[in-house]
Amino acid sequence: MAKFTAGQTVVASKDFNSNHYGRIITKGKRYVIYSIGQTTGRIGVRDDGGAKRFFSPDQFMSVDAYSIKEAQERLNRFEPGEIVPVGSFCDHLFLRDGHGIIHVQPKPKRKTPRSIKIDPADAKAALTKMLKDVYGIDATVEQVIGAMDKSLELVLGA
Incomplete structure (x- = not known):
């Protein structure tokens, strides 16, 4: 188990997902330790949502150790x-x-390509997938745009 100190910058060595909150810690992202539990040894960082949370120290590595691990993985590929x-x-x-x-x-x-041609159906499918995965909205892009149009009509019509 690594020894960390408050104020040290660490890198998440694996993703941490919560059933209620979704992904809280992203692998490869840097976090600053704001405190360390006296009895448990768990380290406190701000998660991706900005909330202060305590995690097991085996979820993190020092920045130098993580860069060495990444270099070894690149060479082993x-x-x-x-x-x-x-x-x-x-x-x-x-x-x-x-x-x-x-x-x-x-x-x-x-x-660099001067222009990229994308099939509109593929773009709609990708945006709908992003709405579901990233924002948790179970709707198509057309439905979201339609809802935005209606709200703009209400605002501009008054």
């Missing part, structure tokens, strides 16, 4: 013999192959 991006400097990209040899290549120039 690649197969042996596959070229892994190591870093970049100026306009050169450094790559490492499975044998530990570093290769230097010029960075590819990114092409």
Whole structure:
């Protein structure tokens, strides 16, 4: 179990979901410890909703430990013999192959798309899913827009 102090910035090592409140702690997000329980050792942070809550210390890691863990996971995602991006400097990209040899290549120039075409049905489906998942509203986008139109008519019509 890690030792934390009040005022220390920590990173959530896993998501924490509550049956009543939904997701309270997001994995990879930074939180500042405002207090530590004397007897329980639980750490107090402000959750994603801004409420002060106490959590088990195994839900969090120090910022340095989390960055090392993320780097190890990134390196472990690649197969042996596959070229892994190591870093970049100026306009050169450094790559490492499975044998530990570093290769230097010029960075590819990114092409930004001038326009993106989205099917309106797909956009409506994605927005409806976002309404349900993020905001907890069980309605379609058309219903929400229709409700907003009616309320605007009431406000502007008076």
